[in-house]
Amino acid sequence: xxxxIDTRSNEKTIIALxxxxxxxxxxxxxxxxxxxxxxxxxxKILSEHKLSLKDITNIEVPVDTGSYTGRRVGAxxxxxxxxxxxxxxxxxxxxxxIEILYDTDKW
Numbered sequence: 001x002x003x004x005i006d007t008r009s010n011e012k013t014i015i016a017l018x019x020x021x022x023x024x025x026x027x028x029x030x031x032x033x034x035x036x037x038x039x040x041x042x043x044k045i046l047s048e049h050k051l052s053l054k055d056i057t058n059i060e061v062p063v064d065t066g067s068y069t070g071r072r073v074g075a076x077x078x079x080x081x082x083x084x085x086x087x088x089x090x091x092x093x094x095x096x097x098i099e100i101l102y103d104t105d106k107w
Contacts, residue, residue: 003042003056003081007034007074008066015041017049024049034073053081059089063100071100 006014013034016025026045030037046052061078063071075098082089090098 001051001055001057003059005038005042005059005061005074005078007038007070007077008062010067010070013037013041015045017045017051019049019051034070035077038073038077053085056081056085056087058087058091061090061098063090063098068100075100 002018004014004016004018006016010032011029012027013030014025014027015038016023018024024045026041026048028037028041046055059078059082061071061074063075078089079095079098081087082094086094088094089096092098
């Protein structure tokens with residue numbers, strides 16, 4: 001199962017699960033409070049589908065465009081979960097860093 005953490009927007013945090021090709025999504029208007037919303041949203045979507053952190057096999061976090069700080073929040077959470085669960089993040093093995101370019105920042 002893939003976990004997607006999308007914190008690129010200053011306005012909204014999106015958490016999605018992809019199970020057997022089916023995407024299930026939770027989102028919340030966060031207005032710059034991604035760091036406070038991501039983990040509760042992950043917990044909510046997992047419990048709604050009777051899944052646990054152990055069911056996650058890889059994590060994807062979009063870091064190409066959007067709020068620089070939002071992308072950093074998503075990447076930090078994804079990398080922490082990837083390391084703790086020993087799973088890949090954006091196709092890189094657990095513990096590898098994710099590059100976030102500053103010049104792609106879009107306001």
